[in-house]
Amino acid sequence: xxxxxxxxxxxxxxxxxxxxxxxxxxxxxxxxxxxxxxxxxxxxxxxxxxxxxxxxxxxxxxxxxxxxxxxxxxxxxxxxxxxxxxxxxxxxxxxxxxxxxxxxxxxxxxxxxxxxxxxxxxxxxxxxxxxxxxxxxxxxxxxxxxxxxxxxxxxxxxxxxxxxxxxxxxxxxxxxxxxxxxxxxxxxxxxxxxxxxxxxxxxxxxxxxxxxxxxxxxxxxxxxxxxxxxxxxxxxxxxxxxxxxxxxxxxxxxxxxxxxxxxxxxxxxxxxxxxxxxxxxxxxxxxxxxxxxxxxxxxxxxxxxxxxxxxxxxxxxxxxxxxxxxxxxxxxxxxxxxx
Amino acid sequence: xxxxxxxxxxxxxxxxxxxxxxxxxxxxxxxxxxxxxxxxxxxxxxxxxxxxxxxxxxxxxxxxxxxxxxxxxxxxxxxxxxxxxxxxxxxxxxxxxxxxxxxxxxxxxxxxxxxxxxxxxxxxxxxxxxxxxxxxxxxxxxxxxxxxxxxxxxxxxxxxxxxxxxxxxxxxxxxxxxxxxxxxxxxxxxxxxxxxxxxxxxxxxxxxxxxxxxxxxxxxxxxxxxxxxxxxxxxxxxxxxxxxxxxxxxxxxxxxxxxxxxxxxxxxxxxxxxxxxxxxxxxxxxxxxxxxxxxxxxxxxxxxxxxxxxxxxxxxxxxxxxxxxxxxxxxxxxxxxxx
Numbered sequence: 001x002x003x004x005x006x007x008x009x010x011x012x013x014x015x016x017x018x019x020x021x022x023x024x025x026x027x028x029x030x031x032x033x034x035x036x037x038x039x040x041x042x043x044x045x046x047x048x049x050x051x052x053x054x055x056x057x058x059x060x061x062x063x064x065x066x067x068x069x070x071x072x073x074x075x076x077x078x079x080x081x082x083x084x085x086x087x088x089x090x091x092x093x094x095x096x097x098x099x100x101x102x103x104x105x106x107x108x109x110x111x112x113x114x115x116x117x118x119x120x121x122x123x124x125x126x127x128x129x130x131x132x133x134x135x136x137x138x139x140x141x142x143x144x145x146x147x148x149x150x151x152x153x154x155x156x157x158x159x160x161x162x163x164x165x166x167x168x169x170x171x172x173x174x175x176x177x178x179x180x181x182x183x184x185x186x187x188x189x190x191x192x193x194x195x196x197x198x199x200x201x202x203x204x205x206x207x208x209x210x211x212x213x214x215x216x217x218x219x220x221x222x223x224x225x226x227x228x229x230x231x232x233x234x235x236x237x238x239x240x241x242x243x244x245x246x247x248x249x250x251x252x253x254x255x256x257x258x259x260x261x262x263x264x265x266x267x268x269x270x271x272x273x274x275x276x277x278x279x280x281x282x283x284x285x286x287x288x289x290x291x292x293x294x295x296x297x298x299x300x301x302x303x304x305x306x307x308x309x310x311x312x313x314x315x316x317x318x319x320x321x322x323x324x325x326x327x328x329x330x331x332x333x334x335x336x337x338x339x
Numbered sequence: 340x341x342x343x344x345x346x347x348x349x350x351x352x353x354x355x356x357x358x359x360x361x362x363x364x365x366x367x368x369x370x371x372x373x374x375x376x377x378x379x380x381x382x383x384x385x386x387x388x389x390x391x392x393x394x395x396x397x398x399x400x401x402x403x404x405x406x407x408x409x410x411x412x413x414x415x416x417x418x419x420x421x422x423x424x425x426x427x428x429x430x431x432x433x434x435x436x437x438x439x440x441x442x443x444x445x446x447x448x449x450x451x452x453x454x455x456x457x458x459x460x461x462x463x464x465x466x467x468x469x470x471x472x473x474x475x476x477x478x479x480x481x482x483x484x485x486x487x488x489x490x491x492x493x494x495x496x497x498x499x500x501x502x503x504x505x506x507x508x509x510x511x512x513x514x515x516x517x518x519x520x521x522x523x524x525x526x527x528x529x530x531x532x533x534x535x536x537x538x539x540x541x542x543x544x545x546x547x548x549x550x551x552x553x554x555x556x557x558x559x560x561x562x563x564x565x566x567x568x569x570x571x572x573x574x575x576x577x578x579x580x581x582x583x584x585x586x587x588x589x590x591x592x593x594x595x596x597x598x599x600x601x602x603x604x605x606x607x608x609x610x611x612x613x614x615x616x617x618x619x620x621x622x623x624x625x626x627x628x629x630x631x632x633x634x635x636x637x638x639x640x641x642x643x644x645x646x647x648x649x650x651x652x653x654x655x656x657x658x659x660x661x662x663x664x665x666x667x668x669x670x671x672x673x674x675x676x677x678x
Contacts, residue, residue: 059575059607223602236398242605259598263562266581266614268398273612275605 001026002311003098004069009053012250013322018051019069019097019315027102034085036075036101038311038334040123043318044157045221047071048249057253059277068096074111074123075101076338085110088338090119092127097314099334109285116297119337124305124329125161130292131285132243132278133161137219138169140276141241145170147216150207150233151192152226155182156321157303157329158243160190161292162219164301167191171217174210176203176226178324189302204229214238223247231265242275250322304328340365341650342437343408348392351589352661357390358408358436358654366441373424375414375440377650377673379462382657383496384560386410387588396592398616407435408653413450413462414440415677424449427677429458431466436653438673448624453632458676461632463644463668464500469631470624471582471617472500476558477508479615480580484509486555489546489572490531491565494521495660496642496668497582499529500631501558503640506530510556513549515542515565517663528641543568553577562586570604581614589661643667 002021010018029035050063050070063069073095077085082105085091093108095101114122136158143149149166153159154175163186166173175192177183183195196206207215207229214235220227223245231240248257265271281288295301306328308317313332320326341360349357368374389402389409402408412434416424421444424430432447434440453461475497482488488505492498493514502525505512514531516522522534535545546554546568553574559566562584570579587596604610620627634640645667647656652671659665 057601057603057607059609245603245606248603256600257603258600259602261595261597262396263598263602264396264584264587264596266612267584267616268396268614270398270614270616270619273605275607275609277606277609280609 001099003096004311004314006051006063006065006067006069008065009051009253010250012252014048014051014250014315014319021312026100029079029081029102031081033080033102033104034077034082034091035079036073036091036095036103037078038073038075038095038099038101039337040074040120040307041097041311041314041332041334042072042074042123042128043314043321043330043332044072044128045244045246045249045321047318048322052253054253060279068098070094070096072128073101074119074127075335090338092123097311099311107282114293114297117293120305120307120331120333121296121303122293124157124331125296125301125303126289126292128278129157129303129329130161130301131281131288133158133165134288134292135278135281136241136243136276137162137165137217140274141217141219141239143169143171143217143239146172148172148174148211148213148235149217149219150174150176150211150215150230151219151221152176152230153221153244153246154186154192154195155190155304156221159219159221160185160303160329161301164191164295166217167193168295168300172211174207174215182327185304189304198226204232207233217241219243221246227260228262231260231262231269231271234265234269234271237270238272240271240273242273246322306330307333309333340438342435343650343653345390345402345404345406345408347404348390348592349589351591353387353390353589353654353658360651365439368418368420368441370420371443372419372441373416373421373430373444374418375412375430375434375442376417377412377414377434377438377440378676379413379459379646380436380650380653380671380673381411381413381462381467382653382660382669382671383411383467384583384585384588384660386657387661391592393592399618407437409433409435411467412440412673413458413466414674429677431462436650438650446621453636455636456632459644459646459670459672460635460642463496463670464635464640464642465628465631467617468496468642468668469500469640470620470627472497472504473627473631474617474620475580475582475615476501476504476556479613480556480558480578482508482510482556482578485511487511487513487550487552487574488556488558489513489515489550489554489569490558490560491515491569492560492583492585493525493531493534494529494643495560498558498560499524499642499668500640503530503634505556506532507634507639511550513546513554521666524643528643537565543571546572556580558582560585566599567601570599570601570608570610573604573608573610576609577611579610579612581612585661645669646672648672
């Protein structure tokens, strides 16, 4: 089988020798363990942060050079000495970027088959992006009905869901994305009332025009200039949700990345700016997934997937998140779905 | 009488021609108005922000060139056609930097005489600094008993009170100030368990040593490097209270002042960073003042005042806030206390 290993930290962008693909035997299982056959590997912007080999400024233990790279994986249990994960079960959790892996079940959960939902769509939405969008918007941002909500990277895996969840909750929604095609999806598919194309338009001026009343909740996935523009148009007592800062993730450890240039607006506009990590909410996952699956089955929540076939293309798939080349939630299909 | 007028916005630091002192007649009062004889003028760091002649990035209407400079004033009503403010009453509110001024009472409140409290001390603590410290720490920061609290500009008007209020509420307190004398006050008078002298010590290293467990609530009055250091040592799920950012107040309008360089820690440490303005809490002032006066009378809350005599010295008094030359809460004594 094949497995990607972390070789050495990149200077900035992921490099050709950052990760290496190796062949090795399929591992054996011990008591309490199961063997997972990988199917779908979720690519998430935060993965880049795990590749710095530094303990500082990370919300979890990083991956170390020489260790297998990890990511959120959906697989099928094909051998088991763990009663909670029987052969044939679908299990999702943090796993090596490998065709097979062994786990004792820690951090894994059995993924129920939901009639009416395709497996790739269920995993793409329910595993990471959906709970992130739901928690970030509703539990951190807490918009009231009628609130104006702005989302950056609005066509990304999380952003495409935030717009729809905000719309379900009666908000006015403005999404920011790059390019006419993605902006078209925002308003035609993803629940956005308005789209701003940051590649072509002045984001700040467009925000002022589209939300002359000011913005109640800003949902940030990007950072940098996007956040500067967003913080400039907040209402007094508004909330800024820091879900991601992808524009800064390729910075080197120790590199000085300035925070928002209008940080002073925290006082001027009495803002609450709050960060979160979805891993802190795992104990409530069943509730979120039930809510999200319900909306999907009712046709209220839709997603675009960008499935890249083949474990050998995993690094290229990850890099798409930073270039914006992807056209939906990026997942690598490592193995086939069960028949 | 004499009155300070805003002449023209300074480039950076307040300049000799930023404010000008003029002589003019004592104003007459109309129905519903009263004439206030000024006694104490509070100097607050935020005053500098009112002198930029720009509507952007300010939490209230700025002062315009040609208008009288304003500040928080305690005075005595000496003429009145307003029953709520009878002759002889002490009234506090936003007023011109002048020996006399006229008001219809909007934004003013009658200040009760509190037996056992000297008038300058009552005004210095209860008018602005005390409610700011109390609201910022307890309603925005919300430390639990036993929490570790860090305060910057800890010997300043607000900071000296935050330490004591945190101590009253069972917190471990670390104050940051400049110079051995001020740091001495922190531990001997202002309720701080530990003091860090930013002029002599490495703030980040000292914070790590004094709070190896991490910090629950960071109370920020300064910004810049102080905030960078504070945000680096926060516990997960900690709170950062943005009360003031005095290190940035002399920036020009449009000048790009970077936010915290470790802004990413909002995600990594799941921080809540929240700004506030005490003017939003005026409707609850009586409650705060009662609480603060009670602690003062019980000997639990102390303050150092730095009273500068003479309206002609008002600008020099204000400038002390930015140089750190003051040795307590800065007030200008414009007129004598009532006999």
